[in-house]
Amino acid sequence: MRAFRPRTSRFRKGPLPFRYVLLISFAIFIILTLQGLWLVNKSIQPTLMKYAEMQTKRTATVVMTKAVKDRVAQGIDVDSLMKMQTDKNGKVSTMDLNTEAVNEILTSTTTDIEKYLHQVEKGDTKALGLSEEDGTALSVPLGRITDNALLGNIGPNIPITFTTIGHVSTNIKQDFQQQGINNTAIKIVMEIEVALQVIIPFHTKEVTVKQDIPVATRIIQGEVPGYYGSGGVVVPEKKEKKADN
Template identity: 35%
Template sequence: MRFKKYKKRGNTAVFVILTLILVIILFLYWINARLMPTYLQYAEVQTNKIASFVVNKAINARTSGVMDVNDIIENLPSGSSDMITTKFNTEIINRVRAETQSLVKEYLQQAENGDLTHLPNLENVEYDVGKMDTGDGIVFFVPLGQAANLPLLGNLGPKIPIRFHIIGNVHSDVESTIREFGINNAYVEISIHLEVNVQIIVPFASKSSTVEQYIPVAIGLVQGSVPHIYTKGGEGVQPSLEVPVPYD
């Protein structure tokens, strides 16, 4: 009789323990699901900081600096002596683009392989060099309180691992911006639009993100000849300004 009573108590204790374990697991799952968007948002912000730092360091290592736009403009002969046709020197632009893209890719690969000289020193971020040496991408830890945006915890709690790696090749495009400046002048800016696609991985979730950067290639003012008659344009009758022309 006493043996049955002990057996019944033992079964009850096992049931209580299993129930507590199940409740703890469900509670942790619920907490993780509630905090997951915050984890991913924090991981994306930190990833953008790291990737942007690496990209900027690669850009600063270029042999070519920002040029005057007039140095990459070629004048082409036209049928009229009063008209000048111009075009951009695509050979120079493509050379700068290729150099920039190659350096960015090289620096990102070196950072993924654990080269800390290419990585920024961010507050509350600890890099896992061992994981990075094995080719797992850029891996770093942040405290749970920091990642979950819980000011009361601060830097306390377990450290959450965050990993990101480059997806595919670095993509780049050449873009030009031309704005009217004064009379028959134009402000011209030639830049490279650089895109780096990364995969961000946190415990039980992942997300793709794109790091964008605009790198100036050439900037300057292109001056044209002042016309003899100038109007502001628009609707209705506009006053015109006549520029005096010297006669021989």
């Protein structure tokens, strides 16, 4: 008779081969690393975007101010910006902006702002004479996001970039302010608005930057009143009545 032999299992018992253990360990490491990065990114993303938005607005403001200052340095004829009409006594009765002169200034300034913004987008801040002291730093150390003073400058720098959306919008307005008793200061103010898209790793956001920058000021002198009352109220001089003969 044939001797009975117990059936052996097709699966080998004992420890897994080293290459399988290494492969499984590597897969677990990758999964945990990706999960950790996702959790860290989710927790710091709001703070990082807030910081990036603040830095972008500050940089855009510095660039816009520089463009206007450069245009003013080239020379702006205040008289050419305003059209004044006088009455028969030679006093200013009406005042309006000179559309042609205003459009020329707006066009040249808008061109400079767009050019400067594109230079900053490419990381060329030194050519514009800008530095981190001006608020034009477009990167942030990872440790600074933790709001920990000891970790402020520790960690890799996270890049912050932005791109212009559409065209720069500019406009000029007049701001009237009373100066003293009978003088009026007329300020020419340039209103600038630009839409930007802030870009950080794995996230973007659109922001709008607005800035009002004074361009020129002119003082218009009026008549000196007979009396100047308290609280800035002008009291006209009373004329004496002539006695009837």
